[in-house]
Amino acid sequence: MKIAVMGAGAVGCYYGAMLARAGHQVTLIGRPALVQAVQADGLVLEMQGDRHVIAAEATDDPAAVAGANMVLFCVKSSDTEVAGEQISPHLRADTLLLSLQNGVSNADRLAQVTGHPVIPAVVYVAAAMAGAGIVRHEGRGDLAIGGPGSETAAEILNAAGVETRLSPDIAAAMWTKLVVNCAYNALSAVSDLPYGALVAQQGVPGLLEDIVAECRAVAAACGVDLGDDLIDNMHAIGRAMPGQYSSTAQDLRRGRRSEIDFLNGEIVRSGDATGIATPINKTLTLLVKLAESKLQSA
Ligand SMILES: NC(=O)C1=CN([C@@H]2O[C@H](COP(=O)(O)OP(=O)(O)OC[C@H]3O[C@@H](n4cnc5c(N)ncnc54)[C@H](OP(=O)(O)O)[C@@H]3O)[C@@H](O)[C@H]2O)C=CC1
Numbered sequence: 616m617k618i619a620v621m622g623a624g625a626v627g628c629y630y631g632a633m634l635a636r637a638g639h640q641v642t643l644i645g646r647p648a649l650v651q652a653v654q655a656d657g658l659v660l661e662m663q664g665d666r667h668v669i670a671a672e673a674t675d676d677p678a679a680v681a682g683a684n685m686v687l688f689c690v691k692s693s694d695t696e697v698a699g700e701q702i703s704p705h706l707r708a709d710t711l712l713l714s715l716q717n718g719v720s721n722a723d724r725l726a727q728v729t730g731h732p733v734i735p736a737v738v739y740v741a742a743a744m745a746g747a748g749i750v751r752h753e754g755r756g757d758l759a760i761g762g763p764g765s766e767t768a769a770e771i772l773n774a775a776g777v778e779t780r781l782s783p784d785i786a787a788a789m790w791t792k793l794v795v796n797c798a799y800n801a802l803s804a805v806s807d808l809p810y811g812a813l814v815a816q817q818g819v820p821g822l823l824e825d826i827v828a829e830c831r832a833v834a835a836a837c838g839v840d841l842g843d844d845l846i847d848n849m850h851a852i853g854r855a856m857p858g859q860y861s862s863t864a865q866d867l868r869r870g871r872r873s874e875i876d877f878l879n880g881e882i883v884r885s886g887d888a889t890g891i892a893t894p895i896n897k898t899l900t901l902l903v904k905l906a907e908s909k910l911q912s913a
């Protein structure tokens with residue numbers, strides 16, 4: 616099967632590698648440094664202490680999605696519109712288009728710019744680029760997807776060894792992941808601490824619960840019920856990934872703009888729209904933006 620990855624970074628290269636290993640014809644669409652590295656040396660997947668060199672096509676031309684049966688859309692949230700417009704003219708009517716991104720708005724925004732149905736995916740992986748064309752898998756890798764077309768996509772992904780669940784309520788699943796991101800990402804970024812050290816600080820577990828409570832109220836006002844085990848799930852992530860720095864922390868370390876507008880910032884916007892006060896999420900969003908502005912002016 617022909618599969619294209621739009622936005623070949625950590626997530627795109629990891630899932631692209633898994634699908635290519637399973638025998639699919641994978642084309643990675645990314646930046647020139649990635650393209651040169653993959654064309655020269657193949658795509659390298661570092662996983663559980665092993666190094667796998669995988670054959671994949673690589674290009675910086677978004678038109679390469681043409682003819683793909685499935686497209687994995689893996690750019691950061693702030694790049695959704697631009698990248699979506701670039702691939703839009705080249706999508707086939709029957710192409711399965713999946714958004715493998717954090718936040719709750721990307722799938723809808725991508726559908727809007729492409730006019731193509733989008734399958735939202737909740738991505739449970741820890742992956743990072745260890746160099747141009749080298750992706751390091753740090754943990755998990757399962758997906759939850761939902762909506763029209765998701766059965767076919769799940770079959771393809773599961774057959775390739777990517778554990779993919781069909782979620783009966785994909786909106787709630789995406790919001791649940793958003794709440795976890797709202798709890799940890801900004802705090803890990805502004806403190807530059809991994810989750811284990813973060814939650815060991817006095818007052819932090821209580822603050823995490825206050826963030827979750829604020830997010831839950833906003834979700835409820837948006838018609839999304841986040842269920843009873845949200846707090847337990849949130850604490851479980853911190854326990855399961857003690858050495859993990861949030862992606863927001865990693866963005867700041869690399870001197871890059873983060874996705875904060877689509878994490879705590881999303882809660883703030885939705886809170887404003889539904890009349891729910893979000894003082895903690897507002898503060899966290901601002902703190903990350905202040906840290907970003909300091910890096911950008913350095
Ligand atoms: N990494 C992880 O473990 C996880 C990430 N996620 C989510 O997955 C999404 C992707 O994250 P991640 O893979 O880490 O991000 P990365 O920044 O590693 O990957 C995105 C890649 O897409 C490239 N890109 C952006 N626009 C274009 C374009 N128009 N044409 C070609 N290439 C483009 C970027 O280049 P450039 O940087 O130059 O713009 C970058 O190399 C995010 O929403 C993230 O929150 C979710 C769970 C875990």
Ligand SMILES: CC(C)(CO)C(=O)C(=O)O
Pocket residue numbers: 717741795796799800852859860861862863
């Ligand atoms: C590691 C994890 C799951 C939680 O914060 C994440 O999604 C991120 O860092 O963006």
